[in-house]
Amino acid sequence: MLCAVEAHHAGLLGPRTRVVPRAGLRPLAVTLRELRRLGLPDGLELAEPEPDMPRPGRDPVWVMGDAFSGKVQLAWLTAFPRRVVVVDDGLATIRLLELLTGRPGAPLLRARATGRPLRSALRTALGAAASLRLRAAARSGGLSVFTAMPVPAELAAAVRRTGAELVGHDFAWLRAQPLRGPRPAERTVVLGTSLVRNGLIDREHYLSWLAGLGSAGPIAYFPHRREDPDDLARVRRQPGITVYEGGGPAEMTLRGLAAEQRVISLPSTAVTSLRVLLAARGVPVETVDVPDEWWTARAAPSLRSHLSMFAHHDTGVTG
Structure with missing residues (x-):
């Protein structure tokens, strides 16, 4: 959620962005509250949490964090946003870049993905279809990756050769916000x-x-x-x-x-x-x-x- 705010602030998402948090997760509720306290960039809306993930629909730009989620992959494969922006999901973002630039057809699965044989086969098939879609989006100029992670130069060059846009950031919006609340007393x-x-x-x-x-x-x-x-x-x-x-x-x-x-x-x-x-x-x-x-x-x-x-x-x- 924080990186989606940073991506909007950086101008990567267009003039208006709607962020929909998932319901039932306390960390997201706390983050939502703190972001609203700080005051949001112009054109950004933090919607109320919803239990189900909204589909991209006809929105021209769809922002995702967890590109390894089966729900995200299924929604992406059954919708047709003009452009997809992947915002940071930690070290998983680096794995995504490695898969994007690696062996064609390698499924988008987490590094430690395990499961029952049938479920694994289904997830592998879904991940393989998502991988093909990711590469197609990159070739058409419809994929951007927004990250604060340090991407090795060789990997960054390989990502750009796929046609994807790789944009680094240093939390410019958050760094500009006033500090609130006491810090811990311990050193x-x-x-x-x-x-x-x-x-x-x-x-x-x-x-x-x-x-x-x-x-x-x-x-x-x-x-x-x-x-x-x-x-x-x-x-x-x-x-x-x-x-x-x-x-x-x-x-x-x-x-x-x-x-x-x-x-x-x-x-x-x-x-x-x-x-x-x-x-x-x-x-x-x-x-x-x-x-x-x-x-x-x-x-x-x-x-x-x-x-x-x-x-x-x-x-x-x-x-």
Whole structure:
């Protein structure tokens, strides 16, 4: 949602944009509330949340975030918007670019997609059809990708050779908004992760690591939106750790940190975004590489490589 606002502010979507949040998701409700508090760019409407995803219809421009969603792919294949704009969905955006420029016909599926044999076959077929549509949109000049992720120069050049437009951004709209609310008092801020909930890293290794950080000094812990409530209850019981219930994107919640503070995180999209937002404030954003023994059998080597690819500063160029 935040990147859709940034894309509108950048002039990529036309004079009027309507953003429809999905109903029933607290993080989206919190983000919606905070965006309305800040005041929106001219021509942008944040609609009330809806339970079902609206179809593109006859709208000339359709904006999507999660291009790997089966619902998004089905809607796209049964509608005919003149142009599609893909806004950031984190590291998944980089995977999308890799698939766009890779082997023709490779289905648009998440790096760790699994499922029952019949369901996998159906999803693979849908993903393959979406891949063909994506390439066709690029060839006709009807595909734009709007991202704050650092895209390696070689990959960026390959994307543009497909005919797609690749536009980088640095959260210009958000950076221009006034800061609101107090920042955490702790010097060290730790970002939560979804890797435990997704079964990709070992729970006990992760929680022990957090306990060690808390024993070394006070830390502010900002949970990932998909963290398990039982895990968070254990984190709250650890001495030295204060769990904050931000709810919204880290880019909005933590953009007011001071130079004497620092952010620590396992590999995540928020690391890249916060480095962009906090560089001018002198706040270091540090990535902790996941030790080999933390990974579970569900984490394929390709996924590990993908998650680590953009954890550090020297990852290439954007846009």
